Amino acid sequence: MQFGIFTVGDVTPDPTNGRAPTEHERIKAMVAIAKKAEEVGLDVFATGEHHNEPFVPSSPTTMLGYIAAQTEKLLLSTSTTLITTNDPVKIAEDYAMLQHLADGRVDLMMGRGNTGPVYPWFGKDIRAGIPLAIENYALLHRLWREQVVDWKGKYRTPLQSFTSTPRPLDGVPPFVWHGSIRSPEIAEQAAFYGDGYFANHIFWPASHTQRMVALYRERFAHYGHGDPDQAIVGLGGQVFMRKNSQDAVKEFRPYFDNAPVYGHGPTMEEFTRETPLTVGSPQQVIERTLGFREYVGDYQRQLFLLDHAGLPLKTVLEQLDLLGEEVVPVLRKEFAALKPAHVPDAPTHASLLAAADRELAAADQKEVPVA
Amino acid sequence: MKERTLVVVSAGLSQPSSTRLLADRLAAASVTAADGLGVRLGTQVIELRDLAHDLMNHLLTGFPPAALKRALDAVEAADAVIAVTPIFNASYSGLFKSFFDVLDKDALTDKPVLIAATGGTARHSLALDHAIRPMFTYLQAVTVPTSVFAATDDWGGDESQDQLRGRVNRAAGELAREIDRREPATVHDPFALTTSFDQLLAG
Numbered sequence: 001m002q003f004g005i006f007t008v009g010d011v012t013p014d015p016t017n018g019r020a021p022t023e024h025e026r027i028k029a030m031v032a033i034a035k036k037a038e039e040v041g042l043d044v045f046a047t048g049e050h051h052n053e054p055f056v057p058s059s060p061t062t063m064l065g066y067i068a069a070q071t072e073k074l075l076l077s078t079s080t081t082l083i084t085t086n087d088p089v090k091i092a093e094d095y096a097m098l099q100h101l102a103d104g105r106v107d108l109m110m111g112r113g114n115t116g117p118v119y120p121w122f123g124k125d126i127r128a129g130i131p132l133a134i135e136n137y138a139l140l141h142r143l144w145r146e147q148v149v150d151w152k153g154k155y156r157t158p159l160q161s162f163t164s165t166p167r168p169l170d171g172v173p174p175f176v177w178h179g180s181i182r183s184p185e186i187a188e189q190a191a192f193y194g195d196g197y198f199a200n201h202i203f204w205p206a207s208h209t210q211r212m213v214a215l216y217r218e219r220f221a222h223y224g225h226g227d228p229d230q231a232i233v234g235l236g237g238q239v240f241m242r243k244n245s246q247d248a249v250k251e252f253r254p255y256f257d258n259a260p261v262y263g264h265g266p267t268m269e270e271f272t273r274e275t276p277l278t279v280g281s282p283q284q285v286i287e288r289t290l291g292f293r294e295y296v297g298d299y300q301r302q303l304f305l306l307d308h309a310g311l312p313l314k315t316v317l318e319q320l321d322l323l324g325e326e327v328v329p330v331l332r333k334e335f336a337a338l339k340p341a342h343v344p345d346a347p348t349h350a351s352l353l354a355a356a357d358r359e360l361a362a363a364d365q366k367e368v369p370v371a
Numbered sequence: 372m373k374e375r376t377l378v379v380v381s382a383g384l385s386q387p388s389s390t391r392l393l394a395d396r397l398a399a400a401s402v403t404a405a406d407g408l409g410v411r412l413g414t415q416v417i418e419l420r421d422l423a424h425d426l427m428n429h430l431l432t433g434f435p436p437a438a439l440k441r442a443l444d445a446v447e448a449a450d451a452v453i454a455v456t457p458i459f460n461a462s463y464s465g466l467f468k469s470f471f472d473v474l475d476k477d478a479l480t481d482k483p484v485l486i487a488a489t490g491g492t493a494r495h496s497l498a499l500d501h502a503i504r505p506m507f508t509y510l511q512a513v514t515v516p517t518s519v520f521a522a523t524d525d526w527g528g529d530e531s532q533d534q535l536r537g538r539v540n541r542a543a544g545e546l547a548r549e550i551d552r553r554e555p556a557t558v559h560d561p562f563a564l565t566t567s568f569d570q571l572l573a574g
Contacts, residue, residue, distance in 0.1 A: 134571045154574050184564045185571060192568045204434050211562040219564075265431030274436055 001335045002346050003328045004044025005037050005320070006079035006236065006303040009057035012310040015258040020310070023056050029313045030057070033306075034067045036317050038074040040324020046077035046109065046303060051085070051118050054260070061094040068102035075348070076102055079198075079236075079303065080111025080179045083140070084132040085122035087156060091136075092143035092164040099169040104349030109177040109198050109234075110137060112186075124155070130185050131155075137178075141193065144173035172356055175347045177234055177301075180212065187212050191219030196232035196346065199296070201276050202305060203261060209235065209276075210295040217297070232346055234301035235292055238277045241322045245280035251315075252279045259309035282326040289327075290334055298339045300346035302331070372411045375550050377401060378449035379416045382456040382467035389489045391418070393521045393539075394455040397487055400543035401453065408551040415449075417442045419466050426469045435473065442470075447478040448558050451485070451550045452512070454503075458490035462502040471506065477559055479512040483549035485542050487519040496520035515545035 007030055013020040021029065034045040047057045047064065057063060064076040076098070081091060099106045112129045113119075119126045135153050142149050143164040152158040168174065177196035180186035181204050190197040197216040199209040217228035225231070240255075242248035249268070256268045256279070271277055278288040289302065304323065307316040345351070379398045383390030398414050405412040419426070425439035435443055446452060456467035484507050488499050499518040507514045519542050525535040 130571070131574055135574060138572060182561065184562050185566070188564055188568055188571070203432060205437075208434075208562075215562060215564065262432045266428040266436070270428070270436065271432075274434075 001332065002043040002075070002301045003331065004042045004046065004075070004301070004303050005033070005306055006046040006048070007033065007305070007307050008048040009050060009055050010260060010308055011054040011056060012260055012308065014310040014312055015254045026056050029307070030063065031067055032313060033316055033320065034074065035070055036320045038071045040320050042324060042328065044075045044077055044301065044303060046079035048079050049082050051121065052115055061098045064106070065098055065101050068098070068105060075105050075107065077106070078108045080109045082113045083110040083136050084112045084129055085119055085124050088136040088140040089143065089164060092140050095174055096144065096164065096166050096168045099174055100166055104169050107175040107177065109179045111179040130183065133186065134189060137189065144168050169349065170353050172349060172352045175352060182208055182212065184212070184215055187216035188219050191216050191231070192223055194220065194223065194225035196234055196300070198234035198301070199236065201236040202238045203275065205274055206276060206295055213296040229297055229343055232344070233296055233299035234303065235296060235299060236303055236305060237289060238305045239285045240279045241282050241285055241319060243281060245284055248279050248281065255309040255311055282322050285327050286330050289331055293335070293338065298343045372409050374411050374413065375405065375450040375555065376448065377412045377414045377451045377453065378446050379414060379453045380419065380446065380455065380470065381416060382419045382464050384420055384457070389521065389526060390455050390457050393487055393489055393519065394453060396539050397453050397455070397485060397519060397543060400539045401485070401546050404543045404547035405550060408547055410547065410551050412550070415445055417445065419470050422470070423466055426466070426473060429473045430469065443474055446474060448556060449482070450553065450556045451483040451546055452479065453485045453487065455487040455489070456503065458488050458495040458498045461495070461498050471510065475559070476510065479507065479510040482512050482556060483546055483553070484512040484514045485546045486514055489521050491523055493520070493522045493524065496522070513549055515542060515549060517542035517545055
């Protein structure tokens with residue numbers, strides 16, 4: 001199982017002192033956080049993509065390429081890549097390029113983006129969010145797999161004799177996850193392609209996640225990619241930890257109460273009850289996280305949101321220490337012991353390359369004439 | 372005997388409230404009227420006061436806390452709804468509006484609804500037809516022709532009691548007949564796939 005962190009890249013004033021980082025400080029903090037993630041033994045760093053204030057990560061491959069150069073093992077991903085407003089041709093090129101630079105340590109998560117005003121800035125309309133996600137990804141999927149593409153669709157100009165360059169590393173496209181909170185069409189899309197499905201699992205109750213994952217698993221099997229429990233599932237999660245749980249509650253409360261998305265709404269206690277948010281000791285985080293498996297089944301990737309709502313970099317790095325030293329080693333062991341052998345790990349470049357080689361070898365064997 | 376469900380939404384704030392009082396009378400009259408048509412009506416009352424914080428949290432976070440979720444589900448699954456609000460500033464109260472603001476926009480489609488309101492004097496009564504009825508029209512509910520307004524006077528002397536009783540019974544009869552002539556309500560599952568992937572790909 002893979003463990004990691006995902007960031008939205010918000011610039012939010014620290015509610016305890018009113019100070020907001022500059023964009024430059026925030027961007028550098030994201031890099032420091034990614035490097036720390038590798039240092040403490042996490043597997044994945046994923047960055048959001050936003051084109052509106054107060055967010056900084058508008059150019060994910062620039063950031064991930066920079067991080068790739070300073071890390072060795074960390075898998076670089078997105079949370080999410082906007083499949084609606086980006087040109088699929090540019091996504092194909094950018095992420096293939098990143099794949100080469102990072103020696104295959106790349107996958108990505110498609111998302112629609114729910115900020116209405118952003119769509120028209122890119123010539124799109126949020127009301128076409130689902131059709132855009134379907135059409136653009138269908139094209140992206142082909143661009144990475146077919147050398148020369150002729151294509152005509154509704155949302156971009158047609159392509160004739162187009163080759164997206166560079167070609168994916170070793171001819172193996174990056175693995176793709178599809179993220180969605182509550183759109184069954186996206187779970188269906190992930191299932192159709194045999195791609196991964198990632199549930200945000202932060203802002204919404206567990207019952208939503210359970211329904212969406214169940215639908216994805218059922219359709220994954222329907223499309224012949226394996227049994228339902230062999231589908232590739234990722235979950236988000238949100239934690240704040242201190243050794244002593246009361247310290248965590250006390251320290252996190254002002255950040256929770258003023259957080260951009262849910263601040264000035266439910267109490268932290270209500271939100272902890274209604275969503276997967278855990279504020280407490282590392283042991284509490286371990287227990288809660290192990291519980292996720294009970295409603296989504298054995299899953300492949302767990303990403304935590306740690307750096308948001310104005311938390312200072314120093315605090316986030318301390319959170320990463322706790323995650324890497326006390327939480328993830330236990331989770332790795334416990335999840336591994338629970339997982340049946342037929343449930344696969346999340347695909348990586350190495351595993352996808354090996355699978356492609358096996359397929360090629362099998363095809364070669366078939367071609368040998370029978371005497 | 373047919374079995375149907377009636378959900379009563381009351382936005383009264385005080386305890387006891389005249390809004391709840393009116394809601395209960397409408398519910399009782401509806402049960403009686405339905406019974407006369409061979410329909411056994413199971414009723415459930417939702418007091419929005421109990422859900423006030425949940426409603427605001429839903430507006431801010433985008434999802435309903437568990438108790439509010441149960442209330443929204445109950446309304447969606449109901450065969451009919453009685454909705455009663457106090458009149459504030461010539462319209463529904465903010466609490467009343469908030470509940471219907473977070474309800475799924477299709478939840479009331481083709482559902483029989485009886486609207487009612489309370490206020491200090493009869494001068495507020497047309498708010499029902501000028502402000503509250505249009506909202507239910509927008510939500511594509513089947514709002515019965517008689518809406519029931521009760522002013523302070525209506526809870527007073529014998530004569531006014533009879534007049535209110537007459538309006539309550541007329542409205543309840545209209546609601547019962549709408550329930551009787553319909554199939555049971557069906558619940559929309561937001562997680563159900565409604566199109567095939569081929570259809571999605573075809574745009």
